[in-house]
Amino acid sequence: xxxxxxxxxxxxxxxxxxxxxxxxxxxxxxxxxxxxxxxxxxxxxxxxxxxxxxxxxxxxxxxxxxxxxxxxxxxxxxxxxxxxxxxxxxxxxxxxxxxxxxxxxxxxxxxxxxxxxxxxxxxxxxxxxxxxxxxxxxxxxxxxxxxxxxxxxxxxxxxxxxxxxxxxxxxxxxxxxxxxxxxxxxxxxxxxxxxxxxxxxxxxxxxxxxxxxxxxxxxxxxxxxxxxxxxxxxxxxxxxxxxxxxxxxxxxxxxxxxxxxxxxxxxxxxxxxxxxxxxxxxxxxxxxxxxxxxxxxxxxxxxxxxxxxxxxxxxxxxxxx
Amino acid sequence: xxxxxxxxxxxxxxxxxxxxxxxxxxxxxxxxxxxxxxxxxxxxxxxxxxxxxxxxxxxxxxxxxxxxxxxxxxxxxxxxxxxxxxxxxxxxxxxxxxxxxxxxxxxxxxxxxxxxxxxxxxxxxxxxxxxxxxxxxxxxxxxxxxxxxxxxxxxxxxxxxxxxxxxxxxxxxxxxxxxxxxxxxxxxxxxxxxxxxxxxxxxxxxxxxxxxxxxxxxxxxxxxxxxxxxxxxxxxxxxxxxxxxxxxxxxxxxxxxxxxxxxxxxxxxxxxxxxxxxxxxxxxxxxxxxxxxxxxxxxxxxxxxxxxxxxxxxxxxx
Numbered sequence: 165x166x167x168x169x170x171x172x173x174x175x176x177x178x179x180x181x182x183x184x185x186x187x188x189x190x191x192x193x194x195x196x197x198x199x200x201x202x203x204x205x206x207x208x209x210x211x212x213x214x215x216x217x218x219x220x221x222x223x224x225x226x227x228x229x230x231x232x233x234x235x236x237x238x239x240x241x242x243x244x245x246x247x248x249x250x251x252x253x254x255x256x257x258x259x260x261x262x263x264x265x266x267x268x269x270x271x272x273x274x275x276x277x278x279x280x281x282x283x284x285x286x287x288x289x290x291x292x293x294x295x296x297x298x299x300x301x302x303x304x305x306x307x308x309x310x311x312x313x314x315x316x317x318x319x320x321x322x323x324x325x326x327x328x329x330x331x332x333x334x335x336x337x338x339x340x341x342x343x344x345x346x347x348x349x350x351x352x353x354x355x356x357x358x359x360x361x362x363x364x365x366x367x368x369x370x371x372x373x374x375x376x377x378x379x380x381x382x383x384x385x386x387x388x389x390x391x392x393x394x395x396x397x398x399x400x401x402x403x404x405x406x407x408x409x410x411x412x413x414x415x416x417x418x419x420x421x422x423x424x425x426x427x428x429x430x431x432x433x434x435x436x437x438x439x440x441x442x443x444x445x446x447x448x449x450x451x452x453x454x455x456x457x458x459x460x461x462x463x464x465x466x467x468x469x470x471x472x473x474x475x476x477x478x479x480x481x482x483x484x485x
Numbered sequence: 486x487x488x489x490x491x492x493x494x495x496x497x498x499x500x501x502x503x504x505x506x507x508x509x510x511x512x513x514x515x516x517x518x519x520x521x522x523x524x525x526x527x528x529x530x531x532x533x534x535x536x537x538x539x540x541x542x543x544x545x546x547x548x549x550x551x552x553x554x555x556x557x558x559x560x561x562x563x564x565x566x567x568x569x570x571x572x573x574x575x576x577x578x579x580x581x582x583x584x585x586x587x588x589x590x591x592x593x594x595x596x597x598x599x600x601x602x603x604x605x606x607x608x609x610x611x612x613x614x615x616x617x618x619x620x621x622x623x624x625x626x627x628x629x630x631x632x633x634x635x636x637x638x639x640x641x642x643x644x645x646x647x648x649x650x651x652x653x654x655x656x657x658x659x660x661x662x663x664x665x666x667x668x669x670x671x672x673x674x675x676x677x678x679x680x681x682x683x684x685x686x687x688x689x690x691x692x693x694x695x696x697x698x699x700x701x702x703x704x705x706x707x708x709x710x711x712x713x714x715x716x717x718x719x720x721x722x723x724x725x726x727x728x729x730x731x732x733x734x735x736x737x738x739x740x741x742x743x744x745x746x747x748x749x750x751x752x753x754x755x756x757x758x759x760x761x762x763x764x765x766x767x768x769x770x771x772x773x774x775x776x777x778x779x780x781x782x783x784x785x786x787x788x789x790x791x792x793x794x795x796x797x798x799x800x801x802x803x
Contacts, residue, residue, distance in 0.1 A: 181650045182501045183606055185563040243504055247754055286503060291753070292723055330503045330753075332717050392652045395714040400652065404612050433611070434567040 165418040167452060169445045170207030170234035170427045171199045172387075173215065175399075176437040186433050193225055200229035202441045204449070207234030209282070209427055212269045214239065219272075234425045235280035235322065235357075235385060238269035241330075246287035249296075252305040252335060253288075259308050266312045270319040282322040282357045282385060289331030305335060306348045313351040322385050324357040327366040329397060338366040339373040346382050355384030359429060360413065361391045361399060364406060371409065371416040378420040386422070387429040388448055399431035401444040403451055411480070414452050415463060454483060486772075487706075488526035489765055490554035490747040491519050493535055495718075496757055506753050512537075513545055520549035521758050524765030527552030529602065529747040531559060532589040539592065554745035555600040555642070555677075555705060556593040558586055561607045561650075569608040571628040572621040572655065583628050587635040594639055602677045602705055602747075604644040609651030625655065626669050633671035642704040644677035647686045649716060658686040659693035663700045675704035679749065680725075680732060681711045681718060690728055691735035698739045706736065708746050708768060718751040720760075721767050727799065733775045734783070777802040 176195040179186045190198070192215055199208050208231045216222060226233065240250045240262050248255065250262040269281040288305060290296045313321050323345065327337040336342060342356050356377050363370040377383035390405045391398040403410040426448060432440035455463065458480065466476040496518050497510040510518070512535055519528055528551050535542055546553065560570045560582055568574060570582035586601070593601050608625065610616050633641050643665070647657040656662045662676045676697050683690040697703035710724050711717040722729045736742065746768060752760035778799075786795045 180500060180502065182499075183561055183650050241503055243506070243754060291717065291719060328715060330501050332712050332715065332719070392648075394648065394652075396648055396652065398611065398652045400611060 165414075165452065166423065167204075167445075167449055168207060168234075168425050169202075169205045169448075170209055170232075170425045171202055171205050171441050172209040172237070172427060172429055173199055174209075174211055174237075175428075175430060175432060175441075179431060179433075186431075187437065192222070196225045196229055196231065198438055199441075200231055202438055202445070204445050205231075205441070207232045207425055207427075209233070209235050209237050212236050212238045212272055213265070216272060219275075223276075233273075233276045233278045234427060235278055235282040236269045236273045236276065238266050238281055238283045240265060240283050241286040249289075249301065249304075250287040251285050251308040252296075252301040254300065254304070259304065263308055263311050266321065267315040270312070270316055270321070273319045274316065279319050280322055280385060281319055282324055284324040284326055284357075284359075285336050286326065286330060286334060288336065289328070289334040291332045301335065306345060309345060309354065310349045310351070313349060313354050317351070317353050320353045320355050320384055322355050322357040324359050324362065324387065325366070326359065326362040326397065328395070339363065339368060339376055343376060343380060343382065346380060352381075355382045357385040357387060357427075358383060359387035359389070360402065360410075361387070361389040361397050361429065364391055364393050364409070365395050365397050369409060369412070371412040374413060374416050374422070375420060378422070383420070383422060383424070385424050385427065386417075387427045388444060389429050399429050401430055401440060401447055403447045407451075408480075410448075410451055411455060414448070415455055415460065415467075418452075418455070418460060419464065458483060487742060487744050487746045488552060488554070489524060489768060490527040490529050490552070490745050491522065491525055491761055491764075492529040492531070492557060492707075492747055492749050493519070494531045494557070495749060495751065496761075499751060499753075504753075506751070507757060512542065516545040516549055516551065518758055519551060519761075522761040522765060524769065525551075525761060527554055527745070529554045529557050529745075530596075531557045532592065533559065533585075536589075536592060539595075543596075552745075553596045553598045554747045555598050555602045556589050556596065558589045558601050558603040560586075560603055560605050566607055568616075569605070569621070569655075571605055572608045572616075572624045574620075574624075579624060579628050583632050586632045586641075590632070590636050590639040590641070594636060599639045600642065600705060601639060602642040602644050602707075604646055604677075604679075605656060606646060606650060606654055608656070609648070609654035611652045621655065622665075622668075625665065629665075629674055630669045630671060633669065633674045637671075637673050640673045640675060640704050641671075642675050642677040644679050644682065644705075644707065645686070646679070646682040646716065659683065659688060659696050663697055663702050666702050667700060672701070675702035677705040677707060678703060679707035679709070680721075680729065681707070681709040681716055681749075684711060684713055684725060684728065685716055687713075690732040694732065694735050694739060694741075698741075703739065703741060706741060706744070706746055708748055708764075709750050718749050720750060720763055721748070722771050726771075729771050730775050730778075730799075733772055734778060737775070738780075774803060 173195045177190040496515040645656040645662040
């Protein structure tokens with residue numbers, strides 16, 4: 165399996181959480197320079213609208229560092245327009261605004277030669293019971309997504325599901341809801357950006373989520389990371405917690421013939437972004453290499469038999485001897 | 486009856502990973518806002534943020550007739566103390582935070598609340614093998630021990646929390662906190678029981694309160710609520726109605742009934758004064774529902790431990 169690595173430029177500048185601010189503020193040029201210096205990275209995910217104030221300049225910077233845009237990440241969570249939802253908003257003004265932003269993102273993606281726009285619909289959620297009318301909100305959500313993908317068929321819209329934050333519950337919170345949206349909308353140019361940490365936070369097995377998405381032709385992009393599985397989206401380096409789940413995911417991706425990007429959503433905190441991303445991608449590459457060395461066919465054969473878990477793990481752990 | 490306090494930091498700008506809510510507000514504005522919250526009796530003031538001009542702080546509290554429940558000591562500072570302050574591997578950093586905590590204790594004494602609450606959130610780890618747990622516990626014992634010895638009349642309360650911003654904090658539960666306090670052995674070191682943090686740690690808050698009380702370490706209480714997944718700092722009782730009732734009932738049994746309830750509730754984009762007005766109203770309502778429990782009857786029911794009797798009795802009260 166070819167591993168194409170892309171880094172999310174946003175993580176290379178100042179980040180914050182509720183309590184703390186990490187890393188200095190860096191401008192786009194500095195961020196792109198840092199991304200380009202990460203071993204093995206050939207792609208970069210940039211945010212629309214923030215990173216694209218000067219498109220010509222962006223193109224020059226990318227060309228200079230020989231980076232491709234892996235996907236245009238459209239930010240649809242700002243409080244000014246989307247306080248009460250974006251895709252699912254009752255307000256037509258908010259819906260027109262978000263549809264407009266995503267369509268602009270698609271045009272930009274076409275111009276940049278990437279066929280992908282990704283967005284994490286974090287404004288579409290709720291904190292309290294009785295806060296929203298779920299039927300109405302889901303109707304609007306699906307209708308808005310259908311309108312966006314109808315804008316142009318040569319660019320794919322990727323939705324990145326996440327169970328919560330900043331709302332206690334995000335509507336598009338798990339792989340089941342993701343597949344529901346795809347089934348309802350139906351368009352070919354709609355797919356999932358499977359963020360591995362979000363899948364863990366949703367209590368899923370990312371390997372199972374990947375298999376489900378792939379079965380419907382909807383697995384188009386992956387964000388690599390990890391977390392402690394307690395619901396917190398810690399954006400940790402891949403495999404630092406869920407080592408075996410990560411191996412299973414990489415095994416599954418190879419079986420289903422995944423050929424898309426391996427993006428990175430890693431919070432560098434005080435480590436520094438270049439080091440954190442380099443190690444993250446090395447971890448992914450090394451875990452994948454481990455499967456190669458162990459023998460993927462033999463592994464598939466073992467997994468293909470019932471009641472065979474002990475033998476499978478005996479095989480998997482043989483590298484420790 | 487417990488008095489009700491708002492944590493001053495929640496009256497201005499608040500952040501999470503993605504959003505900024507409300508505007509940055511100065512001390513005078515925040516205190517004036519608190520005075521407009523119906524039912525609020527005082528503030529939990531934040532150190533160092535609110536202490537730029539101590540005379541002004543005292544003047545404002547007096548002017549708006551607001552009490553002080555505690556001084557909230559912030560042990561996280563952007564740009565420093567990255568690997569924890571009380572548990573830092575760097576001795577100067579540990580010295581620095583202990584000195585600063587002593588200063589905050591002096592202010593708490595001068596304000597008359599004689600109580601520090603601190604949530605040591607950078608005291609923890611993200612990944613496995615990140616720190617030597619033995620050493621960081623030893624550092625913590627030494628740091629808190631030294632601070633507590635500074636003034637035995639000021640109670641220092643560790644507000645335990647399982648995570649955020651570290652994937653695992655050092656003080657994650659009532660059990661971890663109480664055993665740490667016993668390890669330090671200072672009578673003025675105890676716990677702040679934040680009901681939301683307790684729920685996040687998969688505790689029964691009432692049970693946690695009793696454990697802390699038995700060890701003489703139930704020093705202070707924060708009220709709020711969440712969905713059990715994350716520390717959303719929501720309106721009291723919005724999710725855990727009966728847990729909150731049981732908690733208030735047990736606090737009364739323990740004699741925590743003439744103290745303060747402080748609130749960390751995130752108003753997010755809602756009107757802050759209105760949101761905190763709802764906090765106060767809901768708290769008094771939850772207390773009023775708790776009043777309806779006949780203590781003699783409840784004690785008899787508890788001796789039976791028969792939920793078929795107890796739960797219908799509780800529902801008969803609402």
